Structures are given as C-alpha cells and as structure tokens.
Amino acid sequence: MTINMEKPYVVGMDIGGTNTVFGVVDSRGNVLASDSVKTQQYENIDDYVDAVCKKLLPLLSQFGGAEKIKGMGVGAPNGNYYSGTIEFAPNLPWKGIIPLASMFEERLGIPTALTNDANAAAIGEMTYGAARGMKDFIMITLGTGVGSGIVINGQLVYGHDGFAGELGHVIVDRNGRACGCGRKGCLETYCSATGVARTAREFLVQRTEPSLLRNVPADEIQSKDVYDAAVKGDKLAQDIFEFTGRILGQALADFIAFSSPEAIVLFGGLAKSGDYIMKPIQKAIDENILKIYAGKTKLLLSQLKDADAAVLGASALGWEVKEN
Amino acid sequence: MTINMEKPYVVGMDIGGTNTVFGVVDSRGNVLASDSVKTQQYENIDDYVDAVCKKLLPLLSQFGGAEKIKGMGVGAPNGNYYSGTIEFAPNLPWKGIIPLASMFEERLGIPTALTNDANAAAIGEMTYGAARGMKDFIMITLGTGVGSGIVINGQLVYGHDGFAGELGHVIVDRNGRACGCGRKGCLETYCSATGVARTAREFLVQRTEPSLLRNVPADEIQSKDVYDAAVKGDKLAQDIFEFTGRILGQALADFIAFSSPEAIVLFGGLAKSGDYIMKPIQKAIDENILKIYAGKTKLLLSQLKDADAAVLGASALGWEVKEN
Missing domain, CATH: 3.30.420.40 (ATPase, nucleotide binding domain)
Known part of the structure; x- marks a missing residue:
C-alpha cells in the first residue's frame, strides 16, 4: 500500500445480490463515510451506475472530491480482475458481461479495479486484518x-x-x-x-x-x-x-x-x-x-470490523490500482 | 532465464531413490554430457557428495570448469527450496535434514538451488518444454x-x-x-x-x-x-x-x-x-x-525429451539461482 498524501483516501464498494454498499476509507482502514443502494432496483446497468454516483459524489465532496481518491476497489460476484468486468453473475440483475470498472472510471475519474468479493476480502485481510504481513x-x-x-x-x-x-x-x-x-x-x-x-x-x-x-x-x-x-x-x-x-x-x-x-x-x-x-x-x-x-x-x-468488512475489503484494492 | 556468455552452462541433477543422474546443459536445453551414481550405495552423505563430485568434475572440465557454470539445480524428493535441504525423505538413505545445496556449493563453488523433483519438472517445462511462455x-x-x-x-x-x-x-x-x-x-x-x-x-x-x-x-x-x-x-x-x-x-x-x-x-x-x-x-x-x-x-x-527430462528439469533451476 502506497500512501500518497495528495490522495489519502480510497473508495470501497461491495456489490451484493441485495445491497450495494460503498464508502470512503483512509489508510488505517477507517470507513469515514458510507452509503448504499438496493442492487435489485436497477435492471439497467446505466441506471445503477447513476444511482451509485448520485449517492457517492456527495460523500467524496466531504473529503475534497475525486482528486483526493487514490483508487476505487469493487468487490462483486463473478468479478474479473483482468478485464474489470462482471461476467454472467447469476444473482445480479444485469446479464452478460458488464464493463463496470471502466464505467465508474469514466463517471468519476477515479482509477477503478474490480474483483470477486472473496478476493476483495482477502486483500482487505492482508491490508488491514488478520493476514497483515x-x-x-x-x-x-x-x-x-x-x-x-x-x-x-x-x-x-x-x-x-x-x-x-x-x-x-x-x-x-x-x-x-x-x-x-x-x-x-x-x-x-x-x-x-x-x-x-x-x-x-x-x-x-x-x-x-x-x-x-x-x-x-x-x-x-x-x-x-x-x-x-x-x-x-x-x-x-x-x-x-x-x-x-x-x-x-x-x-x-x-x-x-x-x-x-x-x-x-x-x-x-x-x-x-x-x-x-x-x-x-x-x-x-x-x-x-x-x-x-x-x-x-x-x-x-477474520479481523475486519464486521459492519465495514465488505467495504474495507474492496477498498484495499483501491490502494493497488494503477492509474491509466 | 538470463544467459551470461561467460557462464553459458548450468548443471542439472536429479536424485532418485535408485539413481542420481547429473549433466551439463546449455541454454537451449541440450544435455551436453551426463553421468550417474547409485543413490542407495552411499549411506553417508559425505561419501555420496564425494562420489557425485568425482564424476561431475571431469564433465565440467570438458566445458571449461566450474567458472563456466551459471548455477546448479537439484531435484530431490522432499527438497526444500527455501533452505536448500532434503528433509526426512523416506526413500533416500540419509535421515533427518540434509543441507545438500550448501554442501555442493562448498565443494564445487557453483551456486546451487534445490527443490523437489516435480517442481524441478515444472521449471523445466516452463524453460524448455510445453509450458514455455x-x-x-x-x-x-x-x-x-x-x-x-x-x-x-x-x-x-x-x-x-x-x-x-x-x-x-x-x-x-x-x-x-x-x-x-x-x-x-x-x-x-x-x-x-x-x-x-x-x-x-x-x-x-x-x-x-x-x-x-x-x-x-x-x-x-x-x-x-x-x-x-x-x-x-x-x-x-x-x-x-x-x-x-x-x-x-x-x-x-x-x-x-x-x-x-x-x-x-x-x-x-x-x-x-x-x-x-x-x-x-x-x-x-x-x-x-x-x-x-x-x-x-x-x-x-510434457515436451521434455524423455531420457534427459529429469536432468533438464533440475538444470532449469540453475538459470535462476542467485549467487551468494
């Protein structure tokens, strides 16, 4: 984890079949602010990204806006790290291959990485939890x-x-x-x-x-x-x-x-x-x-704090994401 | 694999329960010369190392001696890459933990790495065989x-x-x-x-x-x-x-x-x-x-040539070994 003082925060987002939770996280693993949307409410992926951004942007502005964010990490079922896509996830409303990482990058201007939820949890545990070191x-x-x-x-x-x-x-x-x-x-x-x-x-x-x-x-x-x-x-x-x-x-x-x-x-x-x-x-x-x-x-x-675990796990990926 | 023209060869050695086979290998995976000893004949590990060196040194001198050898790779049952030791191998004559890599390094002056035989085969396949690239x-x-x-x-x-x-x-x-x-x-x-x-x-x-x-x-x-x-x-x-x-x-x-x-x-x-x-x-x-x-x-x-496969696999490790 490289901490850049000009970009001291990351965003973590966990996409579950029911809820999508996201938050702003600092380098010590504190979830400073978070919010959520109901995943199933958005059958169209553009509507979903709109809904998330509408709630996420006010959170970001509390901390100086997108330019203070090092990266965003997304944990999602059937998430593919290499392509930043969600592929044929049976429990999500969107069919086929969804290029979600690039959709968020375009909307927010934040480098975004995506992986499946268990991988995100592993990175979270390595960064903030029981697997440090x-x-x-x-x-x-x-x-x-x-x-x-x-x-x-x-x-x-x-x-x-x-x-x-x-x-x-x-x-x-x-x-x-x-x-x-x-x-x-x-x-x-x-x-x-x-x-x-x-x-x-x-x-x-x-x-x-x-x-x-x-x-x-x-x-x-x-x-x-x-x-x-x-x-x-x-x-x-x-x-x-x-x-x-x-x-x-x-x-x-x-x-x-x-x-x-x-x-x-x-x-x-x-x-x-x-x-x-x-x-x-x-x-x-x-x-x-x-x-x-x-x-x-x-x-x-696991030593990740319970309520925050999913967001924390995904956010850890935000420290590692490379800018384009 | 880094090919150093001053050290254009590696040594590969495969330790089996019956035979120990070793040879000099070039960067294209040709086994240029090889020999063997009977593993079970040497209950004392020092006698074994002596016997191997006695046959290996003449091979080396055909190619300019130990100074032309980039490294030596050894494949052995229960071989531990981190420590260069063979540990409690049930089918070998030597009991306990045997620091074989350092024994050969001292005797031959060649940086030596050791791992188990299947790992050696994998490195061989990646270097010369079906898994190239x-x-x-x-x-x-x-x-x-x-x-x-x-x-x-x-x-x-x-x-x-x-x-x-x-x-x-x-x-x-x-x-x-x-x-x-x-x-x-x-x-x-x-x-x-x-x-x-x-x-x-x-x-x-x-x-x-x-x-x-x-x-x-x-x-x-x-x-x-x-x-x-x-x-x-x-x-x-x-x-x-x-x-x-x-x-x-x-x-x-x-x-x-x-x-x-x-x-x-x-x-x-x-x-x-x-x-x-x-x-x-x-x-x-x-x-x-x-x-x-x-x-x-x-x-x-596997695409490793049959008779040479064990020596080749181990030798591939010789390209990667670090000098002390």
Whole structure:
C-alpha cells in the first residue's frame, strides 16, 4: 500500500445480490463515510451506475472530491480482475458481461479495479486484518455460499482468466447434495450458512431425538437458529456444527497440500459460531493433514470490523490500482 | 532465464531413490554430457557428495570448469527450496535434514538451488518444454507416486514452508486405498504407475472375464503390462485406464478451481499411454468442471525429451539461482 498524501483516501464498494454498499476509507482502514443502494432496483446497468454516483459524489465532496481518491476497489460476484468486468453473475440483475470498472472510471475519474468479493476480502485481510504481513494465506468466506481468495507470494491468485479460487466448488462428495452450479457435492452445499440450514433439515428428519430446532418451521431454519440452539446446549445443533466443521476441515487439509499457506482465515457469520465450529474444523485438519504440513498452518478468524468488512475489503484494492 | 556468455552452462541433477543422474546443459536445453551414481550405495552423505563430485568434475572440465557454470539445480524428493535441504525423505538413505545445496556449493563453488523433483519438472517445462511462455500452469508427474509443481504468475509455488504442491496427496476417497503417507484414498494410490498396477490386481479379482493380464503373475503386474494389453484390444486393461483417467480428471477439475491454470502438463510413463488414458482424463475434466472454467484449461503432455527430462528439469533451476 502506497500512501500518497495528495490522495489519502480510497473508495470501497461491495456489490451484493441485495445491497450495494460503498464508502470512503483512509489508510488505517477507517470507513469515514458510507452509503448504499438496493442492487435489485436497477435492471439497467446505466441506471445503477447513476444511482451509485448520485449517492457517492456527495460523500467524496466531504473529503475534497475525486482528486483526493487514490483508487476505487469493487468487490462483486463473478468479478474479473483482468478485464474489470462482471461476467454472467447469476444473482445480479444485469446479464452478460458488464464493463463496470471502466464505467465508474469514466463517471468519476477515479482509477477503478474490480474483483470477486472473496478476493476483495482477502486483500482487505492482508491490508488491514488478520493476514497483515503474510505472503501466503487462503481466505475462506462462509456466507450464503463459500468463497475463497488465495494469496501466494504476496499476490492474489487470479489465474490465467481472472477466475481462480472457487474453492467453494471443490467437490467433497461426488454423490452429494445438488449445488446451484449444476453439479453435486460442492463444498458450499455443506459449509455455507445455507448448507448448515440444509444439514439441520436433514438431521431433523433422520433423527428422532428432541431438539430446540424442532420449534422452528423446517424451511425457515437458518444457521443462526442452529447457533442459538447449540449455545443452549442442544445436542443436535452441536452435532450439525461438528458435521459442518469436519467437512470443512477435511477440505482445508487438501487446500493446504496445494499452496502450503501460513494461515487460513475464515470470514463470515458462520465463522463466528466460535468453538462450536472452530474446534471440529481444527480437529479435522489435524486428522487429515499430510504429515509434512502438520501443525504449521494457522486457522484464524477474520479481523475486519464486521459492519465495514465488505467495504474495507474492496477498498484495499483501491490502494493497488494503477492509474491509466 | 538470463544467459551470461561467460557462464553459458548450468548443471542439472536429479536424485532418485535408485539413481542420481547429473549433466551439463546449455541454454537451449541440450544435455551436453551426463553421468550417474547409485543413490542407495552411499549411506553417508559425505561419501555420496564425494562420489557425485568425482564424476561431475571431469564433465565440467570438458566445458571449461566450474567458472563456466551459471548455477546448479537439484531435484530431490522432499527438497526444500527455501533452505536448500532434503528433509526426512523416506526413500533416500540419509535421515533427518540434509543441507545438500550448501554442501555442493562448498565443494564445487557453483551456486546451487534445490527443490523437489516435480517442481524441478515444472521449471523445466516452463524453460524448455510445453509450458514455455505460460505464467499459470500445473505440472503433474505420474511416476511411482504422483507429484506436482504449480506455477502461478510465472513463479513456482513453494508455500510458506517450501513444501507446497503435494497434489498427489489430495484425498479422492476418504475410505479409499491405504497410502504410503499413512492416510487413505490419496490421488497417488489410484493414478500413479503403482496405482494402475493396484487397480489391475483389483479388477482381476473382481471380474471373471478373460484378459491378457491374467498371464502375468498378479504381484508382478506393472502399468506397462496394462498398456501393452490395452494396445492389443484387451477390454479389462482399457477399463483400467478409463478408471484411472476418470479419477485423475475429477481431481484435475478441482485443481483448476484453485488456480485456473492455462494448462495442465502431464509428465511420466503413464502419460505416454496416449488416448487410453488422455481421453478419459479429458472426459472427466469436461464432466466435472465448474462452468466458468469449461474448455479453458489445456491438457498437455510434457515436451521434455524423455531420457534427459529429469536432468533438464533440475538444470532449469540453475538459470535462476542467485549467487551468494
């Protein structure tokens, strides 16, 4: 990160299926001001860019305008770093290939880089969070899906096409659960928040023991309910975390054989279930790791401040973006 | 690769459990002269280094001596690039941690780098072979075991400890075959030459149909026998390659989700079984790949000349080694 005193700020923007959040960030990782728009409200991409700029420009003027901004980083599903485009994102309103980075550059005059949300989180963690000073780590985001950002030799891994690091779609069971990607048994069908809820419904059918989760209508169960029940000592809920943690730990042991990272950093609501999930993950890593890697890779929780994490992650990319 | 006309050669050395082969190589990848010693004959590492130097020095003097050598690259099992050591290699006679790179540097006055054999093969492929000009590819070596060398952003991936890239030990079946590493179901228990022989013995027991392989004593079957039988139209032998290729292709599809490489380069005897193995590998990749990667990653055969491949691979590291 190069801090230029004439351009002391960056803009971070996180595009989610529901909300787009953006903010102005300083070099210490403070989100100085932020705002948002509803992503789904804009079927036309030009209308969307208009709406974002309309709210972002007043924020910028609080800090001296666009000329004080070093760069803008955007985290988006199916974001391609090389081309600055969003490509065929199933959960966004815009079809095909959207050249979003250049659209914002034209409108704002700020150099803009774009990548997928998990990559943005990894850069954020390296710049402001648990991975400061690390050259080799893997970020795993546990949200609606499972995302990943891989850092090797201090650089994010984009691959030859800009789409590297889809570890949520590594297959853990070839006859396993149907995945939104059209295949079966992807890691994210088990270890995302959605996967945990799915496991809950499965366990509630397979087992007959009493559980607090039986008070929640089956198709409304969320991973938060499982956590709340686990905290109250509910055995079935605790077993759901054991099951989830074991599958994730087994997969992480394989990921370590790939890049032998100094740490794996977990991000997202599920990671905050504390020992209920962290202990089985660590146990499964220890039981499944190849001997030469044993005990070497740290399992860490994200240190990005919660409410700001998505904006912070994306903003970190703004420090690295090159001016045209 | 920087070619210094005053130091126009490199030395490559490949340390195998049986033979150690070494040679002098020019910038075009010609092995100008080579020799070998029997690895297992030297229980003491000093005796081993003596024996290698005794044969290597006369080779060097043919080309103007050590001062004409830019660097030496060594490929060895359990080789650690960062420290130049061989660490706890189960198939070599020397126990513990052996500082082999510095031992050779002291004896020969040639800057020496060391890495594991699959990493050396990857650098060789990037310098002289099928991966010339590529910045992102994965080398898979199919030998007695399955090894891998991963190149990302034009750099070999060593990980935080020097041991990254053990893709032969990614687990493809958690209740699968016992592996030499002490775990179960590693990729190499299925997709190495040894794994193919193991599959042959398994299929011969499970099935009752006639097969040319029934003429070979079960515990003497080698992957070469399977190939010979397949070429003669033996259905069971062809099915063994189908089975092997499917498992490898499934695993490669997962590896692509990690680093989205431009190509996967296969090296080793098994890869030379032509369409018998390549077709099922490609088919399994196509059937198991995440949609965004579909059709993008090339499946290539090594282009390193066979007899010289190990020496060439290691020698390529010699161009990159830094003088102290």
